[in-house]
Amino acid sequence: MIPSLSRYDDWRHAVAHFRAVAATLVFYGLAWAILVAAPPASAGPPSIVTPVPLRDLDTLIAQTERGVLVAMASWCGPCKAELPHLVKLHKHYHGQGLALYGVSVDFAGAQAMQPMVNRFGVEFPVYWVGEAGVERYGLNPIPMLVFIQNGRVVDRLQGAHSEEELRTIFDNFLTPREP
Template sequence: MNRHKFSFRTIPGWVYTLTIIGVLYATGLHTEVIGQVQRLLLATGLKNAEVPSVEDTVPTSASSTSTLASKAGAGFEMKDVEGRVVSFESLRGKVIFLNIWATWCPPCIAEMPNIQSLYEKVGSGEIAFVMLSVDRKGLDKVKKFIDRKGFTFPVYLPISQIPEEFNSPSIPSTYIISPEGKIVAQQSGMAEYDTPEMRNFLLKLAKKTTNPLTPTT
């Protein structure tokens, strides 16, 4: 009588693959794994963020009135990871780097390290970072994620409805807003932001943009 001995070699490869995928999804690690793979893509430089010309973003004195009439994020309120309420309009007068993300979004996770690097290099009193999480499970999950990753850029969750001008069919989405409240650049999908072009753009925008409330002579 023949007895068949069990051997792992007889198990088809697809069974191992499905098992690994199942474990990753069951533990929630699939987001991290996919994010790390996409991060390698960003490292190639093929997904650098598009950077406009600073000269095309600075309003002239003739257009200052219309700029004041349409400020991005007017009336929008957020809370930081400590639960403090912050008005988006309180950041007016600064260049704002707004990134909309979520902990369950692999492309968001992929680009966050390079955003952290950008923040460390240019974040200042003139350039404000707003990492706006749209996680529905709330503040605790977001705070634990940020702490575990060691990110130090400012993170917020929306309190009021996200303004229509920041609505995007996908995340991550990034908006750069001038001190006058004008959206001067927008990026849908993940990108590499810590580039010389982006750093120079943000710094020059903060330096060259004048206060539209100041009368010209």
């Protein structure tokens, strides 16, 4: 039930209350989506670019056995060139235990990346971290691939790559290493 505005001293208090309630709902919804939900195994609709607090992305990284963060932005030409290859390769490597996560660094917010995600049919999760994420995770320059193994960043690769290059890179990443 939504309380009537007469309960509040003025409209600013009502707006503050509704913002607090909305923020709480968004936080718990995102936490559930990141920590509980798995990316779809089969073809489906494009992902929804989701803003996430950095601590939630830290948790996702810590829980990733083998994955790649794809740092990108809607204004980045090389990102647009590489993204269709990543979409195609996600379908191939998802069944082999490789998780791909898009990380939007658009300063304009999550909505800036959504048209690009829709255009290319990106099915792997895409999270928006903005400027704070660029600094925290060293996501400059873009595009950048950040390789995660057993919860730790093990490598970074800058620049756009062809589908063949990415296939070789992912194959090497998935190949077990001898101690």
